[in-house]
Amino acid sequence: MKELNFIDLFSGAGGLSEGFINAGFKPIAHVEIDKKACETLETRLVYHKLNSENNLQNYYDYISGKISRIDLLKDFSSPEISASVINIAIGGNNNKIIFETIDKLAKGKEIDLIIGGPPCQAYSLVGRSRDKNRMKNDPRNFLYKEYAKFLKKYEPKVFVFENVMGLITAKNGSYFKNMRAYFKRIGYELDFTIQKSEEFGVLQKRRRIILIGWKKGSDFKYPVFDKIKEEFNTSQIFSDLKKLKPGEQNNVTKYANKTTVYLERFELRNGVDFVTQHIARPHNERDLNIYKIAIKKWLEKTERLKYPDLPTKLKTHKNEKAFVDRFKVVDINGLSHTMVAHIAKDGHHYIYPDTKQVRSISVREAARIQSFPDDYYFEGGRTAAYRQIGNAVPPLMAKEIAFQIKKQL
Template sequence: MKVIDLFAGAGGLSEGFRQENYEILAHVEMDKSACNTLRTREAYYYLKNQNLLNIYKDYLLQNITRKELYSFIPKEILDKVIEAEISNKTIPMIFKKIDELIGEETIDLVVGGPPCQAYSTAGKARDPNKMKDDPRNYFYRYYVRFLKKYQPKIFVFENVRGILTAQEGKVFKNIKRNMSNAGYKVGYRILNASDFGVSQFRERVIIIGWKKDLPFKYPEFNLELVPPTIRTLFEDLPRINAGESLSGENQYVIDTNEAISGIRQRNWNILTQHIARPNNDKDLTIYRLVVEAWNNENKALKYNELPQDLKTHKNDEIFLDRYKNVKYDTLSHTIVAHISKDGHYYIHPDIKQNRSLTVREAARIQSFPDDFYFEDSRSAAFKQIGNAVPPLMAKEIAHIIKENIQRY
C-alpha cells in the first residue's frame, strides 16, 4: 500500500510502515536536518534493495561524504523528500511535487503528526495565553486538505493527548468535524508506546480515519508486547563519559541479546552516534546526586533539595523535577524534543558514566534501529529523536491496519 507522510520529522512513522512493506511515495517536512535524515534513510533502503549496503556502511564509517553517498542514489528517490513548510502559500507547490512523484498511482494512506507544541502541557505552561493564539492549533486543517486532495482509504493522525482538551475541547471537536466533512469516519485512542514493545512510557493520541464507504472500524491492537528494560536495551553499548563519543565497527561489548536483536538488525556491527554531550562540573555533581538518591533511597531528588551552591535558578517552587534520571530496571519516561537543549531530564542510570544519554541511547529508547542515522549536529539529532513517533509503535499500527483491510 502506498503512503504519504506529512509533517514527517525524521521519519518514525515512515520507518514503521516501511518495515511492514508499505511503499512511502513522499515525505513532507520543513526542518532541513530532518529532511537530510529522510534522504539518508531513502539512500539506505535503495542501497539495501540493490545489495549495495557496503556503500551506506562506507558513509557511516566516514569513508565517503554525504554528497558522495547521494551520488549513488537516483534523483527520483531523493526527490521523495519535499523540504517545505506546509502552509496556505506552499500547499499548491507541494501538491504539484507529489503529483509529479506519484504519476497515475493512487494513495492508500496518509500519515502524519502536525506540530504538537500548541497542545502540549509544557507549551501551555510557558505561554500566558495558554497557546490560544498559536497558529499551530490549526495545522490539522492543512492535513485535511491533503485528505480532500488525495482521498486515501485510511489515514493515521498522531498527536499529544493535550489535543483532546485544547481550548476546552473545541479544537478536537473541529478536527473531527473537518475530517467527517472530508468523507471519513474517525476513531481515536490514547495509546502508550510501552504497550507496543517500546522501552518508554509515551502516551499519544492516535486518530485513525477511513472512507465512509469502507467496512472498517478502529482496530483492536495486540498490546501484549513486553518491552525490554533500559538495562537490557543498553547492555551491548560501550561505556563512555560526558563529552566523549564512540563509533565504528566492532564497538559493541556483547554480540547481542534477544531484546536488541531487532534493533541491531541481527548482523549489524557498526555503532554510530554514541555521542554524549559535555557537562560542566556543577551539572555532573548534580547528576551524581540524582543517581545516588535513586540508587540508595529509591528517591527522585527535587530541585529544591539540592545544596544551595548547586542551584542556578532562583525559583525553586516550580519545575522541581528539573533533573531526572532514566532508571535501569524499568522503562524510560517520555523522550521529548527538549533533550536537544540539555540532558538534565535524561541522566544515564550508570553513576560511573555520570552523564546524560547519548544520541544512540535516546534513539534506542524511541525504538529506532541502530542502522538509522540522524543527520547534522548532535542537537539536531536529539531534536529529531524527541519529536519522532517510535517506529516500533508505527510498525504495529501499520501491521494491524493491513491485516484489517485484507479482511474486507
C-alpha cells in the first residue's frame, strides 16, 4: 500500500500533524513562523524517527535532561528532518523559498494532502471584539489565498482546513463564503462540519470548523467520524500528577499516583515512569486571593466568579461590564472550557480546581487538556509552551480526521 504523505501549513507545535503521523501519514514539510514552535516540531520529528528505529531511550534521555538538545539533534536527527521544518512566514516572496525547499524534500513524489489552519485571531469573536476595526483590515483574513497557492502548485488529492467558529460569521459570513468559492474555483469540491472535540476523546469543550476539500472528479466524500461514547472528566488527567505550589518547577518528576482509565485508553501516559514540564507559573498575593474565591464558588455552588462580585480591595479597575468572567476554574467533574493561547499571558482563565493547590494549571496539565501525550515536549520555556499548546489542534481529534481520510484514499 502506498505511503501517503502531507504538507502542514501554519503548523504551530504540530497537533494536527501528530494526528496524521499517528494515523500513518508521512510528513514532507512543516511551515511555521514561530521559531520556538519550529523547535518543538523538530524535536517531535526526532521522536518519531527514534520510535521507528525502536530507539526511544535516547529521546527519553533528552526530555529527562540527561543529554542536551545539541547532542540530540547532532546524534539522532537528520539533515532531512532539519530541512523539513521551514521557519518562515507564508506569503509574498517567501513562497518561492518554501516551494523550492518542499520540491527538494518531495524528490518528485506527488503530494497527497495539505493540512493546516491559518492563524485564527482575525476570525475569532474575541479577536474582533478587542479590535476597534473588528479585524477588517487584518491581513490574516486573506491567508486562505496563500493556502490556496499551495493547493494550486501541488494539487493534493485532499486538503484539510481547520479554524475557529468565528470564521463563519466574520464580516457577516462573506469571508467564509468567498473562501469556499475560491477553493472551488481552483478545482476542489468541499464541505465542512462543526466538530466538538470532546466527541474525539478530548477533555474540553472546543468547537472547530473542519473544512475538507477534494479534487473535482474524484469519488472522495466528506468523511463520517467515529465518535467516542464513553464519558470522562478532567479528574482523569489531573489525579496522577504531583501536587504543585505556585511557581513550582517540576521539569522532570515521577508520577504521584497510578494511571487512569482515560490516560490508558488514549495513551497520554505512554510508557515511561516520569513526566516532564509539570511547571506552575508564580502568582502574586492578590491573584491567589481571587483564585481562592473563584475555586470555592465553583466547587461549592458550580458558579463562576464575576469581576463585580470581588471584594473592593481586590479590584484594580472600575470597568465592571467588559470581560467580567476572566477568572475561570477548570471543571474537575466535567470538561475543561476551550484552551486558547491567552494562557501564555496569565493563568486567570485556567485555575486549578482545588483549594489545596491554589494556582493556575501547569504546562503538562494544559497539554493533557489538549490531548498531547506526556512524551510530547514543548521547546522554548513556560510561556512559549503555553502559547503553543493554546494554539494547537488536539492530536486525538486530528488522528480520527486523518484515519477516516486515509480509509478513503
